[in-house]
Amino acid sequence: MRIVLIGDIHAYRLLVMPWQLIGKRLIGQANLWLNRRHRFDHSLVDRVVEHASSFNPDLILLSGDLTTTALTGEFDDIAQQLAPVTSRFPTVIVPGNHDRYTFASKRQRTMEARLPSIVPDGWPYFRQIAERWYLLALDSAVPRIFNSRGRVGREQLRCARKLISYLTERDGLIVLCHYPLKSPPRALPLTWDHKLGDSRRLRKMLTRCPARIVYMHGHIHSPWCWQPKRSDQSHFTYINAGSPSMTSRKYPQGQGFWQIDLPEDPIGHLKVVHHLPNINGQHAHANAVSAWSQHNIL
Template sequence: MRIVHLSDIHFWQYEFNPLRLLSKRLTGMAALLAGRARRFRLAGVPRLVERVNRLEPDHILITGDMTTTALPDEFRAARRALASWLSDPSRVTIIPGNHDRYTWWAHRSRRFEAFLGEFAPRREYPWLRRLDPVTAILGLDPTRAAVTARGKLPRRQLVEARRLVERAGNQAARLIVACHYPIAAPGDQARRLTPKRMINARELRDWLATVGPHLYCCGHVHATWAFRPEDVPGQLCLNPGAPLFWSRSGRNPPGFLEIILDGGHVEALHHAWTGEGWEVRPLCREEGFFGTIGQG
């Protein structure tokens, strides 16, 4: 099975209606005007769309921050630009990031669900979505409205997630946890995660330490990584970085991940845009990560 994992595309639109600049959107717009638009280059979307289509993935997983300030126009722009990925909702899963709930009203009115709800099995989180007889995605939503970039997973979601995974048993032998917020980050990225972390990450971490092998597909920190957190021995944490984002250091080229599940083996490749072309960088290969599972 070939999964394309993307995150943090951050479609943006300028919005000059002062009434709509109220509340947190004001800071979002200020950030855009201060240079975010320069670093999230929407001109890269067509080549990104084409690159992913060429891989003919079995499934596309997008782990949040599709938009920048959760404007209807941003969601519309996303639907339009990504139309060729979105034609078959059974092959695409999209979960929200904090920017997709940017304002109190966007959060309250479930605007993300109004535009992208068909790419999840149901509106309420958590949920478990089966991709094949042994592979399932657990969707979590720790986003909160307006107040802060920090997330918090409601206790109810954690309890329900436990129940879903226990009940699924072997049907989730290849478990993929999809959550916008990383619960840990490797090396120097940990410093970047701290100010925008999920405040109760420890509770989720303690539970995931008990569930056995799983992929943890996240985003939020715009950097690419594959790492095994020490305190969650069964976890392979994957962050594709942001596909349109040019970091100031130039150390994190924009791109996305191709995840190949072959029986119990897992391989992740980073498709990085160098400015001149796509480069495929092997990120990790874990033989027998999921143990012995029939070819799939």
């Protein structure tokens, strides 16, 4: 079974109606004009969508932060941009903190309303995706005025615990959640804002689960894949999707996307490939060989 994982796209609109600039969105739009718009290039998402389709995935997962300030227009833009994949392949999306940017966007379930059928309408979302593999998708995004700390919440954790309670060491569990649980040993430690308020509870729940865990997330705009050496988490693989639209010196064409091939038997070899657009790729048109490089991580 093949999964494609796509991270923080952060669609935005520079011009919004004055009545939409209430509360935190005013700060978000100011940051967009002064800062973000210079770093995020959304034309890169079209290349990701096109290239990801060529791998014929069985499932597309998006780890949240599709928008910048959870405007309905931003969700509509992203729905259109993702349509070439979402219309062809089963897709599941979890919200990021930017998709629940305002209290109204959470209350009115704007994301669910604008992206029906690809954003689950209840949390936690759980389903079997292959004979021995399961997907657990969590809503960890909470609107906050002064910070962006996430939280899964007791009720969602209680339901999730029940849903995964019958999994055994012969099973595999994909967890899709916007926030990371841990950063790799050589990366900067997660800041207070980067964390889930109840990450310890979630980690404990997953550590106790005997199934092989592949934890996929976004939020930190720096792609990575790693497996902890700690004995109680030796059955974990963490994959950070990164941001396909954010440009930087290290990633001038954005941070690409991930291909994850699940072995039929979850204890088998998990193939993880990071696809990165090459700098000359923007002029290479349909020539995928020179437009992309692929890095076999596992």
